Amino acid sequence: MTTLRSLSRAFVLLPIFAVLLVVPMALAEAPQPLHGVAPLPNDQKVPLKLLPPGAFDPDTGPSDVIYPTQQLTVRFNHAKHIAKGIGATCKTCHKAAYKSASAADTLLPKGVVCDSCHSSDHEDTSKVKPGDEDIGQCAFCHIGHKATDGNAVAAVDVPRANLLFSHKAHVDRNIGCPQCHGAVEELELATRDQLPRMRGCFHCHQMSDAASQGDAKSACDTCHFRGDRGTGIKTMFASGTLEPPSWMHNSEHTPDFIERHKTVAADDSGYCANCHKEDFCTDCHDGRVRPRSVHPSDYLNMHAIEARMATQKCESCHREQSFCLDCHMRVGVAESSPIGDKDSGRFHPPKSVWSDPPRKPGHHSFEAERNLNACVSCHTERDCVACHGAQGIGGGFDPHQNGFVGGCATEFRRNARPCFVCHEKDDPVLARCK
Amino acid sequence: MDPEATSDTSAQFYDVRSPTGETILTRRRLTTTLGLNAYDLLKTPPGDPKAADLSLRIRLRYDADFGVPGSVTDPTQVNGFVPGVSQGLVDIMYAYLEGRRFLKGWLGFKLGRQYLVDALGWWSFDGGELSLTTPYYLKAEVYGGLEQRGGMPLSTSRFESDGIWTGSRQNFGTSLYTSFQPVSLGPAAGAALESTGVTWIHGRLTYRRVYNTGSSNVSEYESGVVSPAIYPEGLRIASERLGYAMDTDWPGVAGAKGGVVYDFYRAQITHAYGSIDGHFGQKVTVSADYDYYVPSFDGDSIFNFFAAEPMNDAGLRANVDVDRHLSIAAGGHVRVFDVQTAQFNPGGTSYSPSPNYNVMATYFPTNGHPFDEGGYLHARWRTGETNVALRGAGDFGDEGQRVGADLSGEHVFETRYVVRARAGVWQWKDDLRPDRDATTVNYVAAVGYRFAPRCQAMVDWEHDINRLVGQRFRLMLLLTLATTK
Numbered sequence: 001m002t003t004l005r006s007l008s009r010a011f012v013l014l015p016i017f018a019v020l021l022v023v024p025m026a027l028a029e030a031p032q033p034l035h036g037v038a039p040l041p042n043d044q045k046v047p048l049k050l051l052p053p054g055a056f057d058p059d060t061g062p063s064d065v066i067y068p069t070q071q072l073t074v075r076f077n078h079a080k081h082i083a084k085g086i087g088a089t090c091k092t093c094h095k096a097a098y099k100s101a102s103a104a105d106t107l108l109p110k111g112v113v114c115d116s117c118h119s120s121d122h123e124d125t126s127k128v129k130p131g132d133e134d135i136g137q138c139a140f141c142h143i144g145h146k147a148t149d150g151n152a153v154a155a156v157d158v159p160r161a162n163l164l165f166s167h168k169a170h171v172d173r174n175i176g177c178p179q180c181h182g183a184v185e186e187l188e189l190a191t192r193d194q195l196p197r198m199r200g201c202f203h204c205h206q207m208s209d210a211a212s213q214g215d216a217k218s219a220c221d222t223c224h225f226r227g228d229r230g231t232g233i234k235t236m237f238a239s240g241t242l243e244p245p246s247w248m249h250n251s252e253h254t255p256d257f258i259e260r261h262k263t264v265a266a267d268d269s270g271y272c273a274n275c276h277k278e279d280f281c282t283d284c285h286d287g288r289v290r291p292r293s294v295h296p297s298d299y300l301n302m303h304a305i306e307a308r309m310a311t312q313k314c315e316s317c318h319r320e321q322s323f324c325l326d327c328h329m330r331v332g333v334a335e336s337s338p339i340g341d342k343d344s345g346r347f348h349p350p351k352s353v354w355s356d357p358p359r360k361p362g363h364h365s366f367e368a369e370r371n372l373n374a375c376v377s378c379h380t381e382r383d384c385v386a387c388h389g390a391q392g393i394g395g396g397f398d399p400h401q402n403g404f405v406g407g408c409a410t411e412f413r414r415n416a417r418p419c420f421v422c423h424e425k426d427d428p429v430l431a432r433c434k
Numbered sequence: 435m436d437p438e439a440t441s442d443t444s445a446q447f448y449d450v451r452s453p454t455g456e457t458i459l460t461r462r463r464l465t466t467t468l469g470l471n472a473y474d475l476l477k478t479p480p481g482d483p484k485a486a487d488l489s490l491r492i493r494l495r496y497d498a499d500f501g502v503p504g505s506v507t508d509p510t511q512v513n514g515f516v517p518g519v520s521q522g523l524v525d526i527m528y529a530y531l532e533g534r535r536f537l538k539g540w541l542g543f544k545l546g547r548q549y550l551v552d553a554l555g556w557w558s559f560d561g562g563e564l565s566l567t568t569p570y571y572l573k574a575e576v577y578g579g580l581e582q583r584g585g586m587p588l589s590t591s592r593f594e595s596d597g598i599w600t601g602s603r604q605n606f607g608t609s610l611y612t613s614f615q616p617v618s619l620g621p622a623a624g625a626a627l628e629s630t631g632v633t634w635i636h637g638r639l640t641y642r643r644v645y646n647t648g649s650s651n652v653s654e655y656e657s658g659v660v661s662p663a664i665y666p667e668g669l670r671i672a673s674e675r676l677g678y679a680m681d682t683d684w685p686g687v688a689g690a691k692g693g694v695v696y697d698f699y700r701a702q703i704t705h706a707y708g709s710i711d712g713h714f715g716q717k718v719t720v721s722a723d724y725d726y727y728v729p730s731f732d733g734d735s736i737f738n739f740f741a742a743e744p745m746n747d748a749g750l751r752a753n754v755d756v757d758r759h760l761s762i763a764a765g766g767h768v769r770v771f772d773v774q775t776a777q778f779n780p781g782g783t784s785y786s787p788s789p790n791y792n793v794m795a796t797y798f799p800t801n802g803h804p805f806d807e808g809g810y811l812h813a814r815w816r817t818g819e820t821n822v823a824l825r826g827a828g829d830f831g832d833e834g835q836r837v838g839a840d841l842s843g844e845h846v847f848e849t850r851y852v853v854r855a856r857a858g859v860w861q862w863k864d865d866l867r868p869d870r871d872a873t874t875v876n877y878v879a880a881v882g883y884r885f886a887p888r889c890q891a892m893v894d895w896e897h898d899i900n901r902l903v904g905q906r907f908r909l910m911l912l913l914t915l916a917t918t919k
Binding site (some may be wrong): 057064110160218245246247250254266269272281282300309331340361365372384393414418 | 451458463467511514594653681700733751762799813831838840862868876900
C-alpha cells in the first residue's frame with residue numbers, strides 16, 4: 001500500500017519536476033536574439049521590396065567596384081531606432097548627409113550621437129566611457145569587444161564610393177532617402193546592399209545630355225569619374241575594373257563579347273568610347289599583330305579553311321585586296337603571284353573540277369556564290385576577266401546574277417568603270433544598261 | 435593641360451611556310467606606335483559634366499617588315515615584285531583636335547584624321563566633323579573630307595572599300611600590273627542623326643557617299659596587254675550607303691538590337707541584323723540573333739557584278755555568370771547560303787537571255803539553300819591577379835570543319851611580374867582538298883615585367899605544330915610605354 005502511495009506521489013510530482021527542470025533548461029538554451037548584426041533577424045534574406053529601387057530578385061548587390069567591400073564592426077538596429085519608442089529619423093544620425101556634396105564625405109554618425117540614449121561618453125574617442133546600463137557597454141554595439149580590450153574597438157571601414165555624388169543636390173529636390181536606399185527603416189543593420197543601384201538611378205537620369213535640358217543628366221560623367229586621359233569615365237580602381245552590366249545594352253563583357261560587340265558599337269560607338277580609347281579598338285581593327293583573343297592558335301597556317309567558311313567575316317577587320325592579297329601574292333598562292341614565287345602546290349581542287357567545263361559539283365561558281373569574299377582575298381580582277389569578260393575581252397562566261405539587267409542602269413550611271421573592264425565600249429549588250 | 439605620350443612596340447620573328455611546307459618568308463618585323471595626346475586643353479573644372487572640353491590626339495605608326503627581299507619592292511624584278519607591298523611604312527593612324535560641349539553643350543567637332551564607327555562599319559577620313567547635340571533627344575552630325583586610302587603619304591588602305599587592288603603606281607609603267615589601280619583622292623561626305631540622352635533606347639541613322647576620282651585601267655587583255663584602256667577621269671561613286679542601327683532595353687528583362695544597311699550603288703540591302711536578349715535575373719542572359727549579309731565592294735570593282743548570294747545566319751546563345759569570378763558563354767548558329775539551282779537569265783523576263791550566259795552550265799545542285807552549322811563554348815575565370823579563359827568552337831560545313839579549343843591563363847605576381855601561358859588543339863578538315871586535313875597543336879609562353887604604371891616589357895614564345903608545315907616558331911618582344919605630366 002505504501003509502495004502504491006509512493007508511486008502515485010511520484011506520478012503526480014513527476015510532471016512538476018519535469019516542468020521545473022525542463023523549462024529553465026529550455027529557457028537557458030534558447031539564445032537571446034542578437035539584433036543589429038544583419039539586415040534581418042537570423043540573417044534572413046532581405047525581400048526585394050526593402051532593397052533600393054533597381055535591385056533584382058535575386059539580387060547580387062551593388063557594384064563591388066563602385067562600392068568597395070565594407071567592414072561593419074558595429075551592430076545597429078535601424079528598425080528599432082526609427083520605431084515609435086525611440087522615434088529617430090534618418091536625419092537624427094545622418095545629419096551630414098543632408099548637406100554633403102561629395103561621395104567622399106563621411107556620413108556615418110559619430111559615437112557622441114549615441115551617447116544621449118546609451119549613457120556612454122564618446123567625446124574623447126581615446127578615452128570612451130561606457131555607460132552604467134547594458135546598452136551603454138562597449139560590447140553592446142562594438143562587435144567582438146571584450147572587457148579586457150579597454151578602449152580599443154574594431155574599426156568600421158566604409159570606403160568612399162567611387163562616384164561623383166551630392167546628397168544635398170538630391171535632398172534639395174525632395175528626393176527622400178528610400179528612393180535611393182530602399183526601406184532601411186524596416187531593417188536592422190544597413191549593409192552595402194542598401195546602396196543605390198545604377199538601374200534605379202536611371203529612373204530619373206534619363207534626360208538629354210545637352211546643356212539646356214534638366215539637371216538629372218544621363219551623361220556617364222554625371223556620376224562616374226571622368227576618365228584620366230581621353231576616356232569618358234574612369235574604369236580602373238583599386239576595387240576592380242568597372243564593366244557594364246548585362247542589362248545595359250546587353251554589353252556585359254562576357255567571354256563571347258568579342259564576337260558580338262559589333263552590334264553595340266554599330267549602334268552607339270560613343271557608348272564604347274566612354275571607357276575605351278581608339279587604341280583599344282585599333283589593336284584588332286587596324287592591328288598588325290594577330291590578336292589571340294580573335295583567332296585561334298596556328299591561324300596563319302589554317303585560316304584558309306575558316307575564310308572559306310566565313311565563320312568570322314575577314315572583311316570586318318581586313319581589306320582583302322590589300323591585307324590578304326599582298327601576303328597571298330608574296331607567298332605564291334595567288335593567281336597573280338610573281339612567277340618566281342608561284343607556289344608549287346595547288347590551292348584549289350583539281351582544275352577538272354574547279355574550273356573546267358562542263359560545270360560539276362565542286363565548281364568554283366558555287367563557292368563564289370556562297371562566299372565571294374574568299375575569292376576577292378586572292379584574285380585580282382584580271383584573273384576573273386580572263387574567263388568572265390564579255391566576248392572580245394575574255395571567255396564570255398557571264399557572271400551576272402539573275403535579273404541583273406533590271407538594276408544595271410543605276411550602276412552604269414553611277415560608275416561605269418567596272419562595266420568597261422569586261423565589255424567593249426561598243427558592246428551592244430551594254431545598251432541595256434545605258 | 436594634361437599631356438600624354440604612349441608607345442607600343444612589337445618585334446616579331448617567324449617563318450611563313452607555304453601550304454606545301456617550304457619556308458617562303460622569313461619575317462623580322464618591327465611595329466611601333468607613338469601616341470602624343472594633350473587632354474583638357476581648356477582646364478575643365480573637375481566633375482563638371484557641362485564644361486567644354488578640348489583635346490588633341492595623335493598616333494603614328496611605323497611598321498617595317500625587314501624580311502622583305504629587294505625583289506618584292508623592285509618593279510624591274512618581274513619574278514618577285516608585288517605592287518603595294520612596300521607602301522605604308524609609316525602612317526598616321528589618327529591625328530585630330532576634338533572639341534566637346536561648346537556653346538553650352540550644343541556643339542562638338544573633330545578636325546583632322548579620325549575614325550568613324552557606326553552601322554556602315556569602321557572608316558577613317560581626313561577632314562572635319564561637326565555635331566549639334568540638341569535638348570530634344572537628338573544629335574545631328576555632318577562630316578566631309580578625304581577617305582584615307584593606301585598608296586598616299588602616311589596612309590593605309592585599311593579603310594577604303596574593298597574589291598580594288600590599288601596603290602601608288604610610281605616607278606612602273608602603265609602596261610605592267612594593269613589590275614593594280616592608281617591611287618586617287620576619295621572625296622567623302624556624310625551625315626547622321628542620332629538619339630541622345632535616353633538610356634533605354636538609342637538609334638543612329640547614317641548616310642555616307644564616297645567618290646572615286648582620277649583615271650583607271652580597265653581593259654586587261656586584248657587592248658590592255660601593251661596599252662591598257664584608261665577609263666576617263668571624273669567623279670564616280672565609290673560607295674553610297676545608308677545605315678541605321680538601334681538598341682533598346684527593358685533593363686533586367688529584355689533588350690533588342692537591330693540594324694540595316696542599304697547600298698545605293700547596288701540598289702539593295704547589303705546587311706541587316708537583329709538580336710533579342712532575355713535576362714533571367716542578373717546571372718543569365720539568353721539571346722537569339724539573325725544576320726543577313728551580301729558582299730559589296732567599291733564602285734570601281736567588278737566584283738559587285740558577280741552573282742554573290744546572301745548569307746543568312748541564325749543563332750542562339752546564352753551567358754551565365756556563375757559567380758563574380760566565373761562566366762560561361764555558349765552558342766550555336768546555322769548559316770544558310772543561296773546557290774543557283776537553275777540557269778540564270780541576267781536579262782530578266784523583259785529581255786532575251788544574254789548570248790553568252792551560262793554557256794557551260796550543265797550542272798545545278800538540287801538544294802538551293804545549303805547550310806553550315808557551328809557552336810562555341812567560352813568560359814572565363816578571373817580575379818584581380820589571375821585570368822583563365824577557355825575558347826572552344828566547332829564549325830561544320832560543306833567546305834570544311836574546324837573543332838578545337840584554346841586554354842589560356844595570365845597571372846600577375848606582386849603587381850608587376852606577368853606570366854602568360856596558352857595551349858590549344860584544333861582539328862581542321864578541308865572538304866574541298868582532303869589532303870589538307872590537319873590537327874594543330876600550339877602553345878605559347880610569355881613573361882613580362884611592369885616596370886612603371888602602364889609600362890610593360892614582355893617576351894612571348896609561340897610554337898605551332900601541324901603535319902602540313904611541320905613546326906613553326908614565333909618570338910615576339912613587346913614593349914608598352916606611357917608617360918604623363
